[in-house]
Amino acid sequence: MSDVCTSRALTTPGATVLENREIARGTFLLRVDAPEIARRILPGQFVMVRGPGEGSDDPLLGRPFALYEVRRDASGEPVSLDVVYLVIGRGTAALSRRRPGDRVDVWGPLGNGFGPSPGPGEAVFVAGGIGQTPFLALGREWLGQASHGDQPRETGTPVSAATLLYGVRSADLLAGVDDMRRAGIAVEIATDDGSAGRPGFVTNLLEERLRSGEKPAKVVACGPPPMLAAVARLAREHDVPCDVSLENHMACGFGACFSCVAPIVQDDGRPDLRRVCVEGPVFPADRVDWSKPSH
Incomplete structure (x- = not known):
């Protein structure tokens, strides 16, 4: 895990x-004018966003x-x-109605980012x-x-290639594919209904590669817990380093x-509950106890 934490978090009201x-x-893609946060934030960290005027006195209405x-x-x-979000409830529905010139409260950067580049091999994102x-x-x-980020840190050797294995239920849910490809990240797609890419689970794409x-050089995954557990198992079976970014609900x-909280295996081999927002969201896959439910 990175040693970057929330001690330098900032609040940008309005x-x-x-x-x-x-x-x-x-x-939706949301772009906000928050230069100080933009200057400090690292890949893998997150921000909380809340819309003023919609229960803004309630801290539970922030969304990670x-x-x-x-953007520079x-x-x-x-x-x-920029952040990208899926409308799944009242908070994100309200956020989707914001227009350019409207105001939102933003605080961050929060959590720990990803570690240094594992180059010179290939990075596979799932x-x-x-x-x-x-x-x-x-x-x-x-x-x-x-x-x-604005602080010196180890960045590692650049990877020679990066590939995103991207799974969704159907083609109309695919978001940001063109952005990835413009950045030089190859994209392979799997859909549950076969409407784009390969039919079936995205973990099948990873399994085929490894087999x-x-x-x-490293596998990094972010998504639903069953998918993460499957990725962790495949990485362990094939002796590939793997990190996961957990998406636990945060208030x-x-x-x-x-x-x-999530069950994270400690140095003594026993799992203990750790706060994903502070000690994560990025963890080595072999440190997550996949047999126990996360919140």
Whole structure:
């Protein structure tokens, strides 16, 4: 895990919405004017977003969103950040109605980011549902195209290639594929209904690669727990390093409410509950106790 934590988190009350558009069925890209957060945030970290005027006195109404990408001006200075979200309840439905010029409260960066690039081999990202969102920024950084954050840190050797294995229920839910490909990240798709790419589970794509003898430098996964558990099992069977980004429900984002705990194996071999928002969301796959439910 990275040693980046929430101690440098910032609050940007009333950040201006620059863009908020639907990029797939029920999936939106939100761009906010939050330059200080954009300057500090790392791939794998997240922000909490809340709309002023809609129960904004209630901290439980914040929603966690992983960094999609940092936007920069002509000089390369970070000026805004993008997140991608799926409308699944009242909070995200309200957020989807925000228009450019509206305001939202944003606080972050929160959580721990991904570790240094594992190059010079290939990185394989595995995403299910909305789990593709952390991999644009991560892929660009690991390919050596961009750097994030304002503090010195180990970045590792760039990977020689990056591939996203992306699974969704149907083709109309695919979001950000063109962004990934423009960044040089190859994309292979699996859909439950066969409407795009290969029919079936995205983990089948990973299994075929590993069984064919491919040896990625690292596998990184984000998505529903059953998918993550399957990815962790495949990585363990083929002796491939693997990290996972957990999507546990979060209410506060900074460790106070304990709503997002996950069973994480400690150095003594026993699992203990750890807060995903503070000690994650990124964990080595072999440190998650997949036999126990997460919150």
